[in-house]
Amino acid sequence: MSLVTTRAVVLQTYRYSETSKILRLMTWELGPCSTLARGALRPRSRFGGLLEPFVEGEATFYMKEGRDLHTLSNFELVRDRRGLDQSIELFTIASVLCELVMRLAPEHRDATLYQTLTRGLDGLHGLGGRAAEGPVTGGLEYVWGVVDALGFRPELERCVVCRRRVGKERVRFDFPAGGLRCASCGAGGPRLDAAEIDALRALVSGVPAAAPGPYGNQGRWLAEFIRYHLAEGAKLNSLPFLSRLT
Numbered sequence: 115m116s117l118v119t120t121r122a123v124v125l126q127t128y129r130y131s132e133t134s135k136i137l138r139l140m141t142w143e144l145g146p147c148s149t150l151a152r153g154a155l156r157p158r159s160r161f162g163g164l165l166e167p168f169v170e171g172e173a174t175f176y177m178k179e180g181r182d183l184h185t186l187s188n189f190e191l192v193r194d195r196r197g198l199d200q201s202i203e204l205f206t207i208a209s210v211l212c213e214l215v216m217r218l219a220p221e222h223r224d225a226t227l228y229q230t231l232t233r234g235l236d237g238l239h240g241l242g243g244r245a246a247e248g249p250v251t252g253g254l255e256y257v258w259g260v261v262d263a264l265g266f267r268p269e270l271e272r273c274v275v276c277r278r279r280v281g282k283e284r285v286r287f288d289f290p291a292g293g294l295r296c297a298s299c300g301a302g303g304p305r306l307d308a309a310e311i312d313a314l315r316a317l318v319s320g321v322p323a324a325a326p327g328p329y330g331n332q333g334r335w336l337a338e339f340i341r342y343h344l345a346e347g348a349k350l351n352s353l354p355f356l357s358r359l360t
């Protein structure tokens with residue numbers, strides 16, 4: 115048994131008993147890890163109610179070789195991102211980020227994925243801070259960032275069938291083929307107009323983009339792409355909510 119201290123983001127929590135919680139963490143040092151936080155649900159727990167999704171801290175746990183569940187001994191707060199649940203849109207997007215990482219992160223250190231996750235959660239938290247100024251939109255670029263960091267970037271410049279450069283006329287998003295399909299290559303997926311193509315390209319390259327309407331079809335298309343390429347066979351609970359962003 116060894117004692118490990120590492121920066122970690124809480125991805126999800128489950129009640130384990132009357133007083134304890136299981137945490138799914140994305141750690142800087144080891145990739146995804148599960149830990150048991152004994153007593154975390156007691157009113158005067160030393161974890162002080164901090165162990166909630168999206169929160170980041172320095173986690174210390176006892177690691178048992180060959181075991182999947184380690185025992186958390188300490189959690190020092192680094193970034194408190196609680197409050198994202200004030201916006202259903204931002205909460206949905208943050209949940210997709212965490213669920214993608216939880217299900218698909220490699221079982222070892224992945225600095226790019228860790229940084230992409232935390233940049234996304236920080237960005238969403240920043241958008242949440244502006245909620246008082248009007249309806250919150252945006253944040254899909256952070257999910258595309260995590261999709262990219264996991265190794266799945268859609269092809270948006272050349273047709274996925276004939277490899278010719280695609281224009282903006284009668285272009286379709288062919289989800290199974292993984293990108294845009296030109297007019298000559300026939301039907302397959304929803305048709306995008308020029309503004310939607312521009313918005314999609316912006317989001318995939320990490321730039322916030324306003325589609326027609328706050329989210330337009332972009333949430334649905336992102337969910338479809340994830341379903342075909344990342345979550346085949348795996349049910350991501352947050353994905354239907356992403357499809358319904360408007």
Ligand SMILES: [Zn+2]
Nearest residue numbers: 273276296299
């Ligand atoms: Zn083509």
